Amino acid sequence: MADRDSGGFGWFLAGLGVGAVVGILYAPSAGEETREALRSKAQEGAEKAKEQAKKVKAQAGEWADKGRNVVSQQKEQIRNAYEAGRDVYNETTATGSSASKNL
Numbered sequence: 001m002a003d004r005d006s007g008g009f010g011w012f013l014a015g016l017g018v019g020a021v022v023g024i025l026y027a028p029s030a031g032e033e034t035r036e037a038l039r040s041k042a043q044e045g046a047e048k049a050k051e052q053a054k055k056v057k058a059q060a061g062e063w064a065d066k067g068r069n070v071v072s073q074q075k076e077q078i079r080n081a082y083e084a085g086r087d088v089y090n091e092t093t094a095t096g097s098s099a100s101k102n103l
Contacts, residue, residue, distance in 0.1 A: 027034065
């Protein structure tokens, strides 16, 4: 069983070597041209990534602004409800105390 596995690994390495040689022989351009093409594609990818990052940052800023507006509106509504409740309580206790004095 161990002999079979080691032979398979040897064939794998041989195939890897043959593939590398064939790839080099049939490469459409010289090494410098290939490196330049890879470099330019990498730069394009980096520029696209930067552009996407700017878009994401702008979108996040918009969402944060909307969130702040919603929180501000909620705070205002809670403040108004609290003040209305306090006013009703004060009116009720003031009316209740004068009504008990009249009895």
